[in-house]
Amino acid sequence: MFDPRPSALDLSDPCTAESEVSRVGRVKADVPGLQPGDREALRRIARSRRVPHGLATRAQLVVDCADLGISGAAQRASVSETTAAKWWRRYREGGIGALHDVPRRGRPTAPDDVVRRVLGCALEDPPAGAARWSTRTIADATGVSQASVSRIRRRSFPKESPISPLLQQLSTAILTYVDVGESGCAVGFAASNGESAVERDPPPALADAVETVVCARLLRPTYDARATTLLNRLTRHVSGPMTVIVDCEIDDAARQWISRHPDVDVDVHHVPGADWLTMRQAIWDTIDLSQATQLREVQQLIRAARRDGVEEFSWWRTTDPASVLRTASVAAKEPPGGDLSYVVRGICMALSAGDLSAGDAVSPRSIARLSGVSPGRVADALAVMAEDALIDRQSGRYLIPALTTRDVIETYTARGLLGTAIARRLASDESELPPVVEEQLAGIARCHESGRLSEASAIDLDLQDELARACGMPRIGAMFIRLTLQLRLFIAIFGLHYRYPTAEILADDGLILAEIRRGDPEAAVAAWRRKIDNCAQYMLNFATERPVKS
Missing domain, CATH: 1.10.10 (Arc Repressor Mutant, subunit A)
Structure with missing residues (x-):
């Protein structure tokens, strides 16, 4: 169910616990002192290797104050009772967020346009030969000094974030939703029982992907914040339980919308746009490491949207996390x-x-x-x-193949023959196509409308595989799916800029499905061959522009 509070990240409300803590008295663990749910969150912070040492120490100190009293906690932490009492008082008045260090004053911040140029590199592919952006390559690309790049990144991506307590309640999270549109931005998470980055060092590629997801907000220069529009977009694509963070305030209209949708199991929280990028570290610490591959795919989709000049982007998981992320x-x-x-x-x-x-x-x-x-x-x-x-x-040793135009011709020839058998069998059979095929075609249509070209190509391959599985010919289906894997490798080796235009994907797939449903095997085969010819021609055209062997 939606949380109707304006923001669960507002940690300024005083603690409502009624117990009084003496300067030297011992407080039992069952005496009210910590806010509900804070004990486990504080313990996670205290054990984390990803938060500053001072914050971890203060988190443990607060737990000890609740269990041992001020004097006992001070003795255990080897600090004065005055220090222990100060941090206990700050926690009681401001919650976990009050334990964070207050940012110190420094030199004036860089102009907004410079900051956007520097941070916007996360939305672009790194320079040729570089796996990821570095402060040096960002400086070279933007014309900003490397020292300034480092300062901008430190200020934009602090190690402490007001969102940390919220995500720590999930322990480990799976990214389920990313939305950037005219009315604002939203990201959604579902709880997971997997392994997080706090528990194990994550691959650098994971941090790189998380940064791109957070920086997706920079796809648009301006926003007309409307929480109700964000909520409507959200409920069209996802279902709970899910924790959603939005960058526009939950106003009266949004609260009324929430009250009219009690069946939607989504908990909504507000992070102001100015603090949006501070979420990077908190998400990195919490994200399920087994989602690394999928996050890299989301990163590529966001970068493709930037290349295409698209100012809107939506991505959502279409399956239950347990069915995709394996233990x-x-x-x-x-x-x-x-x-x-x-x-x-x-x-x-x-x-x-x-x-x-x-x-x-x-x-x-x-x-x-x-x-x-x-x-x-x-x-x-x-x-x-x-x-x-x-x-x-x-x-x-296993080596990445150096592709030739002959490889492309051979693969599409085999794919055309296998697909002909699949299309003929499906059109001759009276059974219904699986519902997921229609969902995938609708997904391609949405990608076409919003200009998400790379994602449309990926869904197109998924749709073809679903037809192969549905044809009732296991050997042919398995061979066809292996060829799909080969095509994915081809596209990655050639470079992810190859695209089969979405208008033609939509037209070809729609015609194939229509002829199959009409029960006309010859027309279905003709539609399939037309699609294969189009695909092969685009791949060959692209291959001839690359330095591949003939």
Whole structure:
């Protein structure tokens, strides 16, 4: 259910606990002192390796004050009773947020346009040969000194954030929603039982992806904040339970909207636009590490929107997190071949980040960090991929293939033949197509309307795979899906700027589905062949512009 409070991040309300704490008295653990839910949040802060040492010490001190009294807490922390009493009083008056350091005064901040240029680099691909942006490459790209870049980033991405207590209540979170539009910005999270960055050092690519997600707000220069519009957009795409953070104030109109939708299990909180970027560290600390690959995909979609000049962006998870993010125990029960799609996605992420290129050896350990699959099972999947000619194998090493135009022709020839059998079988069969196919076609239409070209291409491949699964021919379906993995690798090796225009994707897919539903096998096959011809032509046109072998 929606939380109708204006902001759960307003930590200035005084604690309502009625117990009085003596300067030297001992307070029992069952005596009211800590606000509801704060004990566990304070303990997480105290144990965290990601927060400043002073904040962790103060968090433990407050817990000890509630359990041992001022004198006992001071003795345990080796501080004076005056210091212990001061931080206990600050917590009682301002909650967990009052334990953070107050920012010190420094030199004047950089002009807004300079700040936007520096931070906006997160929305662009890094320079050729660089896996990620650094202060030096940002300075070179923006014309701002490296020292100024460092200062801007430190001020924009502090280690402490007012949102930290909120996300720490989730312990570990999965990103479920990102929305940037005329009426404001929103990000949504669902609780997870996975492993967070606080518990284990995350890969640098994860921090890079989180920064792009937070900086997506910079896609638009201005906003006309309307909370009700944000809420309406939210409920069209997602369902709870979910924690949502918005950058516009929850006004009276929004509260009325919330009261009229008691069935929506979404908890909404407000972070002002000026503080939006401070969420980076808190999200990084809380995000489920097994979502790393998907976050890199979201990062690429946001960067594609920036390249296309699009000022609106929406992304939402279309499946339950448990069905996508696997725990180690679940992954261990799957056959090696079942890891292929995860491993291919990990390789594509490494290719897009510049960590891999054609001819490079694939490190199972590196792909394991990106894919959420163990190194041993990555090695097994790489062996299967080599047998299927998805990658090369030389002297016991697995290499990214150097593509040729012949590879493109061969892949699309095989895909055309297999797809012909799939289209003919589906059109001849009287059974209904799976509902997800229609949902995917609608998703392509939304991408076309909003200019999200890269995402439309990815959904298009997913739709084709769903048809392969639905045709009732397991061997042909499996071979077709393997070719889809090869196409994903092709696009990543060529560079993620390759796109099959969304208008043609929508027209071709719509015609194929219409002919299948009409029960006309010949027309369905003709529609499929037209689509394959279009796809192959765009890929070949792109390949001839690249330095690939013929």
